[in-house]
Amino acid sequence: MTEDLLGRHRDVLPDWLALYYQDPLEITHGEGRYVWDAHGTKYLDFFGGILTTMTAHALPEVTKAVTEQAGRIIHSSTLYLNRPMVELAERVAQLSGIPDARVFFTTSGTEANDTALLLATTYRRSNTVLAMRNSYHGRSFSSVGITGNRGWSPTSLSPLQTMYVHGGVRNRGPFAAMDDDGFVRACVDDLTDLLGHTRPPAALIAEPIQGVGGFTSPPDGLYAAFREVLSERGILWIADEVQTGWGRTGDHFWGWQAHDRNGPPDILTFAKGIGNGMSIGGVVARADIMNCLDSNSISTFGGTQVTMAAGLANLTYLLEHDLQGNARRVGGLLIERLRAVAARVPHVREVRGRGLMIGVELTTPGTDRADPDAASAVLEAARAGGLLIGKGGGHNTSALRIAPPLSLTVAEAEEGAAILDHALRSLDQ
Structure with a gap:
């Protein structure tokens, strides 16, 4: 079903309309900080449709x-x-x-x-x-x-x-x-x-x-x-x-x-x-x-x-619901958790950001050379682990972009950090 949709997409939409992943993803529904694809696979969403699902998916009030x-x-x-x-x-x-x-x-x-x-x-x-x-x-x-x-x-x-x-x-x-x-x-x-x-x-x-x-x-x-x-x-x-x-x-x-x-x-x-x-x-x-x-x-x-x-x-x-305060508190915990992970991963040049707007810059180990292939690999590995993130950067798209809905809980931050830990470590395998 998704394969057929991809073919139809390519037949009628521009080549420059970028798609994430080697096997592109069709998201069919969401709730809170999670989304599901056409195959029923559940993902923790750390990108929110490019920072757009700000509070939560299917927020009842909205x-x-x-x-x-x-x-x-x-x-x-x-x-x-x-x-x-x-x-x-x-x-x-x-x-x-x-x-x-x-x-x-x-x-x-x-x-x-x-x-x-x-x-x-x-x-x-x-x-x-x-x-x-x-x-x-x-x-x-x-x-x-x-x-x-x-x-x-x-x-x-x-x-x-x-x-x-x-x-x-x-x-x-x-x-x-x-x-x-x-x-x-x-x-x-x-x-x-x-x-x-x-x-x-x-x-x-x-x-x-x-x-x-x-x-x-x-x-x-x-x-x-x-x-x-x-x-x-x-x-x-x-x-x-x-x-x-x-x-x-x-x-x-x-x-x-x-x-x-x-x-x-x-x-x-x-x-x-x-x-x-x-x-x-x-x-x-x-x-x-x-x-x-x-x-x-x-x-x-x-x-x-x-x-x-x-x-x-x-x-x-x-x-x-003071989601700004939640972004400060939960985002601070997530940044520190990711910095602890990064200290053990040679590809990570820097973890930066504030609140729930976090970037992880990847380079070739021991250098300042951007490594877009590493960023793409982590994106794929995170998806395989059940986490959606973004990427960007002015140096060949070598930064991971992490921007969950502002209602993210501490438990969900820990869940996402654990998946990212595994995805980043996979670069050395």
């Missing part, structure tokens, strides 16, 4: 909200007043920390970043954008144009002039040997020098923790230091919170808060986890920035009633 809303009306577009959209926008605006905030809903993180770029370039009357090396911001023409990860950039054409800044990867590159303070100073000096050679950019867009890049991040405070340089020149800061938002990092509700001495970003983008699988993205910005467009616009599917109902129910569950 399922009920979707069902009840679908029984009334599913969709009307933004041409009509929409109570669920207004209610979710009110909550997101308040949680964002951005003063006098306005919210625009989209259907994905890619579209959210597209909108943020449109706002920033219009507001600043500049098509120059600063982005981070090793970054990923989406699949559209404009967001690919600011993605600093060659593996996800199929074209060099772009409507934007993009310049890439140091700092998103702490342990590689020309500043890696410095201590944290020296690293930040060097990155700020590099940014300042870069700005001296170009016309004023519209904005810097940055992920507080780089997602597709392998869950890499700079020292806390780097973006606050960048902000001082940017603010002097009127350059906006766009925080791409598509993967880091909603408490996943444990320490903070938003990733930007690790760099917050200068307050919230000018523009914040979000998606993925807020819908718990429903298609929600969005942009939050100050009113003067959001309202800078001088033409009409709508969204046919952004903010549709059934997705907004899901988002409201999911956000309420997350806050009422």
Whole structure:
């Protein structure tokens, strides 16, 4: 049955639509932190559909909200007043920390970043954008144009002039040997020098923790230091919170808060986890920035009633059950457990991350050379053991990405760590 579906997939879908595993997996249903495939095999899910099933599979509160809303009306577009959209926008605006905030809903993180770029370039009357090396911001023409990860950039054409800044990867590159303070100073000096050679950019867009890049991040405070340089020149800061938002990092509700001495970003983008699988993205910005467009616009599917109902129910569950605190507690235990495992596996260069956003970087033993084959082997071995994880990284996809639903229990964290222990050890066999 799965083999037939794979053949049909290949007959009608693009070759570049990537599939995990040598024998691709069809997931048919899920519950809590577990999913099942078409053969009835059960897996512990440590990837959540790319960090999107944020609270739990088949969460009753979300399922009920979707069902009840679908029984009334599913969709009307933004041409009509929409109570669920207004209610979710009110909550997101308040949680964002951005003063006098306005919210625009989209259907994905890619579209959210597209909108943020449109706002920033219009507001600043500049098509120059600063982005981070090793970054990923989406699949559209404009967001690919600011993605600093060659593996996800199929074209060099772009409507934007993009310049890439140091700092998103702490342990590689020309500043890696410095201590944290020296690293930040060097990155700020590099940014300042870069700005001296170009016309004023519209904005810097940055992920507080780089997602597709392998869950890499700079020292806390780097973006606050960048902000001082940017603010002097009127350059906006766009925080791409598509993967880091909603408490996943444990320490903070938003990733930007690790760099917050200068307050919230000018523009914040979000998606993925807020819908718990429903298609929600969005942009939050100050009113003067959001309202800078001088033409009409709508969204046919952004903010549709059934997705907004899901988002409201999911956000309420997350806050009422303190899933941010759970990510901090259970994520801390999982990171320490994985570091203990890694100490016995020569292929592991680093275990990094915070909360339930954890990266395990694999290299050829005794070197800093990325080992994508090892990452693929661990992915397969973990699946064989009953665990689903992801992979990424700017150096040939050699980092394992671990991002379970935020309701993960201690027992499930231990179960997943034990499977990963066996999968990583299999590299030496």
